[in-house]
Amino acid sequence: MKLVIAVVQDKDSNKLAQNLVKEDIRATKLASTGGFLHAGNTTFLIGVEDHLVDRVMQIIQRSCKAREQVVAPVSPMGASMESYIPYPVNVQVGGATVFVLDIERFEQF
Numbered sequence: 001m002k003l004v005i006a007v008v009q010d011k012d013s014n015k016l017a018q019n020l021v022k023e024d025i026r027a028t029k030l031a032s033t034g035g036f037l038h039a040g041n042t043t044f045l046i047g048v049e050d051h052l053v054d055r056v057m058q059i060i061q062r063s064c065k066a067r068e069q070v071v072a073p074v075s076p077m078g079a080s081m082e083s084y085i086p087y088p089v090n091v092q093v094g095g096a097t098v099f100v101l102d103i104e105r106f107e108q109f
């Protein structure tokens with residue numbers, strides 16, 4: 001069994017959740033925040049049998065699209081230096097960042 005962890009943009013999360021349900025694949029949605037943009041995103045935990053991993057990847061791929069986002073300068077006043085960006089920059093976010101992990105044991109009680 002594998003755990004697929006997918007970080008997606010909030011705009012794509014409903015579509016992805018619906019497409020997973022349509023294919024009878026179970027998932028948990030967590031509200032998350034990107035470390036760089038400090039913007040909300042959604043993290044899906046999807047536990048599946050090994051043979052379903054490719055199908056899950058396809059569903060994620062067709063449900064999530066990349067978008068450009070402009071990161072506005074953050075005032076150094078009141079912000080930590082790690083988040084200080086002195087000029088606007090364009091970043092491409094997504095479609096999805098996906099990790100696939102081996103599951104040692106899976107139980108449901």
Ligand code: 2BA
Pocket residue numbers: 007033034035036037038039041091092093094095096097
């Ligand atoms: P954020 O960390 O808010 O990053 C948003 C986008 O900003 C990234 O899109 C990337 O294009 C850019 N970016 C991130 N860190 C950067 C840096 N140090 N310098 C320049 N540009 C940078 P994505 O790569 O598509 O990532 C979207 C979201 O996925 C991330 O939001 C983060 O929440 C998650 N993510 C991406 N890579 C990850 C990783 N290796 N581990 C954990 N989460 C990750």
